Amino acid sequence: MNGLVLEYRDPLFGIIVLFTLIFVISFLTYSFSMYKEKKARREYRKLFKRFELGKLKEDDYVHLYQTYNLPFDSVILLASTFIHKGDFTKAISVYLTLLEHVNDRVKKEELLELLGSTYFKAGLLQRSKDIFLKVLKFSPRNKHALTYLLICYEKLKEFDKAYEVTESLDELRVNISREKVYLEAMSIINDPINSFDKKCKQLLELFAANKLIERVVVQYLLQFNKTFFWNNINLFNTSISMDLLWYLSFDDIDFDSVSKNEFLLELYSAKGYIKEGIQSKIFELNILTTLQKDKSNQQADLNFEFICNKCKHIYPIYENRCPHCHSILSFQIELEITKNYIDENQSLQ
Numbered sequence: 579m580n581g582l583v584l585e586y587r588d589p590l591f592g593i594i595v596l597f598t599l600i601f602v603i604s605f606l607t608y609s610f611s612m613y614k615e616k617k618a619r620r621e622y623r624k625l626f627k628r629f630e631l632g633k634l635k636e637d638d639y640v641h642l643y644q645t646y647n648l649p650f651d652s653v654i655l656l657a658s659t660f661i662h663k664g665d666f667t668k669a670i671s672v673y674l675t676l677l678e679h680v681n682d683r684v685k686k687e688e689l690l691e692l693l694g695s696t697y698f699k700a701g702l703l704q705r706s707k708d709i710f711l712k713v714l715k716f717s718p719r720n721k722h723a724l725t726y727l728l729i730c731y732e733k734l735k736e737f738d739k740a741y742e743v744t745e746s747l748d749e750l751r752v753n754i755s756r757e758k759v760y761l762e763a764m765s766i767i768n769d770p771i772n773s774f775d776k777k778c779k780q781l782l783e784l785f786a787a788n789k790l791i792e793r794v795v796v797q798y799l800l801q802f803n804k805t806f807f808w809n810n811i812n813l814f815n816t817s818i819s820m821d822l823l824w825y826l827s828f829d830d831i832d833f834d835s836v837s838k839n840e841f842l843l844e845l846y847s848a849k850g851y852i853k854e855g856i857q858s859k860i861f862e863l864n865i866l867t868t869l870q871k872d873k874s875n876q877q878a879d880l881n882f883e884f885i886c887n888k889c890k891h892i893y894p895i896y897e898n899r900c901p902h903c904h905s906i907l908s909f910q911i912e913l914e915i916t917k918n919y920i921d922e923n924q925s926l927q
């Protein structure tokens with residue numbers, strides 16, 4: 579017993595106990611703070627998830643607007659994130675829900691416009707058309723709605739109605755002359771009664787007055803009346819439709835007409851159809867013509883891209899109306915030399 583008391587009184591032992599206590603306390607404090615931090619992080623993540631935009635229900639947008647008094651423009655901006663993500667269905671259902679709760683006429687019109695353009699982007703043209711007709715009922719001078727309605731009618735091949743819309747836009751001093759010529763051409767092409775011959779003559783008359791529709795006319799003729807095209811080849815600037823002529827099958831080419839057309843001689847030299855190998859001012863065609871002379875080298879081919887001269891977006895396929903900025907007949911051809919995969923595959927067989 580005495581020995582034990584002595585041990586407790588040992589000053590060295592006291593110091594050891596003190597340090598052990600300090601260590602245990604600091605360890606516990608550290609562990610507790612780590613636990614608290616982890617817990618806080620977990621809760622933050624939970625909270626963050628709850629407010630993630632994708633998790634918000636349609637009604638939440640109504641609450642944000644009505645209960646929390648978030649400005650209308652901010653609610654619209656939040657909903658527009660779905661459009662940027664390509665989730666049109668969600669954006670549409672948010673707009674439809676908001677429409678039920680918004681009474682202000684201007685805000686209602688803005689929502690309807692957004693709904694109409696989202697239907698349009700989602701490819702639901704009939705619905706988009708109906709929405710814009712609704713907007714125009716109480717706001718007949720709405721240029722945005724008229725423009726969308728025009729494109730909807732055009733895509734639905736209701737060209738006469740589209741033309742009527744151009745007249746309304748004309749009255750509002752919107753420059754719509756390009757659309758008018760294009761719609762006239764499309765009306766001729768899609769006329770269910772006229773014969774092919776009559777359509778060709780009408781198209782040519784329209785083209786004589788306006789060169790803008792050249793490619794539309796050439797495309798139609800190459801599809802339905804090649805003889806008419808070759809007989810009138812001198813009327814056309816063939817470089818505008820060079821991709822269509824490049825992919826024309828050998829048997830459909832009238833080489834008598836080609837022999838009188840400088841550009842076509844260059845194009846078909848590059849393709850390897852003209853053995854004389856006529857050199858071109860166009861760099862890509864010139865390279866291909868030179869490669870054609872070397873029979874062992876058949877690995878290069880021509881590819882076409884189309885750049886919109888308004889918005890500068892590039893597309894692999896030609897469209898009469900730019901899918902991005904909706905400009906009419908704004909595509910320009912760009913050439914690029916590519917590897918000839920067909921020849922390579924054939925040589926492997």
Ligand SMILES: [Zn+2]
Nearest residue numbers: 886889900903
């Ligand atoms: Zn464009």
